[in-house]
Structure formats: C-alpha cells, structure tokens
Amino acid sequence: MERTIKILGAGPSGLTASINLARAGYNVEVYEKNKTVGKRFSGCFQILENYTEKEELLDAFNRMNVKINFFCHPSKKIDFYDSKLNLCSLKSKKPYGYFIKRGNEKDTLDYGLAEQAEKSGVKIIYNENINTEKADIIAVGANSAAGIAKEIVFDTDSDDTFKVILDNNIAPKGFTYLFVINKKGTLGTAVLKKKSEINRLTAKSVGKFQKTGKFEMNNQKEVVSYVNFYLPKSAKLNNSLKIGEAAGFQDNLFGIGTRIAVTSGYLAAKSIIENIDYDELWKKHIAGKMKMSMVNRFFYELCGNTGYSLFNKTAKNKDIREFGYKLYKPDCFRNSIFPFIKIAQDIKKKLHKRN
C-alpha cells in the first residue's frame, strides 16, 4: 500500500484527484470543512462546457476516471440577447455543453463524485479542516473575489429554456443567465463591477428576463458566491499542489471552470502517481486555454454593450460549439498580446490584495 495522501476540499477538483489516487492504490483522506459536499451551491444548474477542447467531454471524463452518475443533460441550443433584447439564437451539431446540478442533493455533480470517491476507497472526513501545510493537495475553491454571482433556484411553469443576456446595465463586465430544465429554473447574475449592488442588479435581471417571455418563480432559494481567476506562475505551495479554483484555474471570460477543475485534479493525481512535475502538466494541458480566456476577457471588457451586440451578430448562424472552440484555441495574434494582459492582471491582483 502506498502512502496516505491528504486532500483539503471535497469539490470537483479535490474529489477527482482522490478518485484517481485511490484507483492507483494510495490511501486517500479528503477533509471537507462543511457537513456535506456542495454547500457552496443550492441545486443550481451549471454547464459543463464541451467547446474548448476537440475531445468530447464525456470521453474526457471517462479518460479521467469520472463516471456520469449525476444529472447530465446535453444541450445544442442557446439564446443570447444584447442590452436591447435583440435575439441571437445559436445551435450546434454536437452538444456545446452538458447541464449538471451543483449542491448536496443526490443527482448533483458533488454528490455523484463523493459517491464515486467513497466506492474507490477514499475516506471523506466532513466538518474537519487541516492546516494547508499538512495537505498534499489544496482544493478549497475560490480564495478571493474577482467577481461575485447571485443565483436564484426556483420551480417554474416555463418550458426548457437556455438564455443569456449580455448587458452592462444589469451585469457590469459579467452576464446574466436563465436555465430551465424539467420545470426547475436557475437565474444567475455574475458581475465583476458594482459587486455591492448584486441584489439590485439581480432584481433588474429578473425583470429583463421576464420581458423575453413571462415565467413563474416559485419556492425560491438564493445563494451568493465568489468567483476567482488568476493564472499563477506555479501552482505549488511548499510541498502541496493547488488545484481547481484554489490555484486560480478558471475560465476568465465567463467563469465556466468546472471542466478545468476536474482536469487539474486528474493532473495532480497523475503527477503524484507518475512522479511528473505538476507545473509542467498543467502548463501543457490547461494554461493555453486559460491564457486565451484572459485575452477574450480583455476584449469583452473593452467592448461594452456595443461590443456585445457585435459579438451576438458575429456568432449568429455559426455552430456555437465550433465558434467557442476558435475563441479558446491559441493563435499568433492573441499569443502576442497575452504578455501585456498578464502584466495588467498582476498589477490588478496586487492592488486588490492591498485594498
């Protein structure tokens, strides 16, 4: 039997690392500060993106030893609106993503991964915290607030709906979304500016979505959460490996980070099992698309509402999965401006720390 590996945090990144290490014969202990997994969320829908990589998401999860034992609903259609509610309806031949649920209910990603981990022999220790110095892997999620998101989960009379509004007046530098599947809805507002006004902005988002088609919102549950992104030089802290959002790994454009979190968990396990440098692994498999997402965000913030309308017009009639793939595929132009954008991000991070 190999040595015991201690992982701090039972989110998608930590649990994926634990499953792979246990399969390789390690004793694995996962320490979760809450009494269940998924406390950061309340049954909301999230999307597992299937557009940043050529490899189909379900094949990638299979390769990383993650089974689909959770709600996972493929989607090939989504409606984007600009600030004037001009509609851009987008489709894809293959699913551009899979809707999943987050939280601690039985069909959530969090619950499903915890079940897989325990079946592989992982010991999950709830309500317990250990010092980061004692952890081999740090997987504690967002550690500072680059952005903030408020979500409302509700029952509704609406048919299945996938809608996004890009409007700086209701989601400054962010976006607002409405997903309905089988009469359950999630309405979220993610902002990078005016974070203290999130309640007012969410109320405005609700009003705006109602203008795209009336729907009921019964049995509402609300959650406010942080989003963090930062491309680090190294994802090691002394002898520990940082994974998922704890390392800053996240999609800078829209905060669609769960696939990256799972991948980083898999890579951290691989680095321990095969004795390969972890920084080398994530730089090869994750850094490229994160860099492109930082460049995409730079242009997204520069453009404002006029730019969002242009974005919608440019995307119109394109296959959304293929359009997304091009947005995240490294190219010469974006590689050449990336270093300047990284310097600006480093300065922002330093100022943020000082305040």
Ligand SMILES: Cc1cc2nc3c(=O)[nH]c(=O)nc-3n(C[C@H](O)[C@H](O)[C@H](O)COP(=O)(O)OP(=O)(O)OC[C@H]3O[C@@H](n4cnc5c(N)ncnc54)[C@H](O)[C@@H]3O)c2cc1C
């Ligand atoms: C509102 C919102 C909507 C989002 N929507 C999407 C989406 O649609 N698609 C997508 O791909 N991504 C989305 N994301 C991002 C996604 O949730 C994250 O990228 C992903 O959850 C990161 O996984 P993780 O394992 O790094 O961290 P987390 O999921 O945050 O898990 C960290 C775990 O560590 C535990 N923990 C924290 N501190 C400690 C400690 N000191 N000791 C022990 N345990 C600790 C926490 O309780 C938690 O269980 C969204 C994020 C938010 C906030």
